[in-house]
Amino acid sequence: MARISKNRKAVLAKYDASKEYSLLDAAGVVKEITFTKFDASVDIDVRLGVDPRKADQMVRGVVTLPHGTGKDVRVLVLCTPDKEEEAKAAGADYVGLDEYIQKIEKGWTDIDVIITMPAVMAKVGRLGRILGPRNLMPNPKAGTVTTDVAKAVREVKAGKIDFKVDKTGIIHTSIGKVSFGPEQIAANATEVLATLNRLKPSSAKGTYIKSITLSSTMSPGVVVDKNSI
Structure with missing residues (x-):
């Protein structure tokens, strides 16, 4: 039987992988389950109900994060x-x-x-x-x-980023650092999600935002309840 590391035990004690959290709570959980010695990036992954192979369903945009990215952009x-x-x-x-x-x-x-x-x-x-x-x-x-x-x-x-849906229909982008407060992470994520909603292709049918996950560089993903947005 595989041995569970000390950090893994700590992670499992702090969150429920089967649960969906509000955006603010998810941001707090990501901070709690990140044990890196460096200031890890916080990422958002949004699965969209689009077909990127079709030109009229390619989702690409720019957004200025209200609290910046937390990193020195070269x-x-x-x-x-x-x-x-x-x-x-x-x-x-x-x-x-x-x-x-x-x-x-x-x-x-x-x-x-x-x-x-x-x-x-x-x-x-x-x-x-x-x-x-x-x-x-x-x-x-x-x-x-x-x-x-x-x-x-x-x-x-100042924190302007651009993003593009990948071939599997997922938007993946960094929205800050673990050192940010939960409110800052949630605010940056909210800005990304609001921009995505404005970019919804008219030809996309069914559910547009299928799932939202927050994670840090070396943490498990925390599922966000999209109905709480």
């Missing part, structure tokens, strides 16, 4: 020289164009978000095979292809 701005100072002043970690395109072509992707301008997308476009699989490719719908790069940098640094 931002690269690929822009023309006249926009470089604006981007730097707004807090971009890396600013430039050709030199960074060359670095990326050689395999450098040590960044979280790339912001660029329509005027240079012809150059950036050839990086699609590298950036696409890493979800780093700038996209106008996500607000990362814009003429106002400074505003885009400030929004990303």
